[in-house]
Amino acid sequence: MKNKRVIIYQVICLLLLLVVAVLYVRQQRGTTEKSMTSVKETVLSVINNRKSVRDFIPTKPVSKEDIESIVKAGMAAPSGKDIRPWEIVVIEDRAVLDAMAAQLPHAKMLAQSPLAMVVCGDTSQSSYWYLDCSAVTENILLAVEALELGAVWTAAYPYEDRMNAVIQSINLPEHILPLCVIPMGYPKGEQKVKDKYDESKIHHNKW
């Protein structure tokens, strides 16, 4: 009788050992697989899921840490001859955001966003700063998406009137031109992703 109980417990021990082994192996393998596929899958998914967000929760500010991460991502962009002709104006002041919203018909959402960034180019350093600054802007938009925030690229360049409105609002010096104003914050409501993949726009070897 007691011998039988010992055998039963031995069997339970063996089964539990097996469970421990399985859990351990799954955990180890999970960690490696995750780190290998996740970089690829995660980055492609953030790039493909980035969307223009135009509605924000006005009362929910973006943390200093997130703002720094976003600006840092922007400055990691490539630039012609590595000149890095960019400057970034980070706006959190309600009065400045509202003044810009009033002057920029295409950026009215600045009145609801707790934050905006203006990506500018130093025209004295590069004559094609707007290309480098477009890469900066895309990096910023992707960092925003990764941080589960929302943003939208509203154009200043190449429109004279919009550029002038921005220049006056934030006192840009003569050699600095604004490429775009990017209102950002926590998205309000559901946001839809567009699938823009179009095979007819791919050409092989020659047109």
Next chain:
Amino acid sequence: MKNKRVIIYQVICLLLLLVVAVLYVRQQRGTTEKSMTSVKETVLSVINNRKSVRDFIPTKPVSKEDIESIVKAGMAAPSGKDIRPWEIVVIEDRAVLDAMAAQLPHAKMLAQSPLAMVVCGDTSQSSYWYLDCSAVTENILLAVEALELGAVWTAAYPYEDRMNAVIQSINLPEHILPLCVIPMGYPKGEQKVKDKYDESKIHHNKW
């Protein structure tokens, strides 16, 4: 005596159950934590670690699957009025790559790269296609980095001579202009990342 053995096995069973519980909880928590931090950390790290790669393993081709992922990432870029004025020429033909390398002094590495993409804009659809196409290019460069491949943005626009060389090499029609040629492939040798973060380029609220 036998009673003692039963107690020992009971204790072992309890200990093993504890190990199973700990492993299970760690595994569950690990999965959630990973999925929450990894998106942020992974994407920011790929953005910040992207670098210009100019040396490639010429004999190691990029898979069709990766090429499709890269092109798809490119077309996920934002564009003014959602016009999507981009076209992408994917070049794997050695003769075309070599012909372009010979004509483009700044893109000599095309002679070593197994692949290149030319990001073009449809000038009949947008007058600032080069901004949208710069965002496409940055998406492509980031997808390349995420896939552990390498690439470099070599400019065509706004240089007349370089644009003409590309137009002739790949027979672009009159309304299509090339923004850049992006040689890509598996990186050869060690690649260094530049830290381009510069706090003096950040301005708060006003200049």
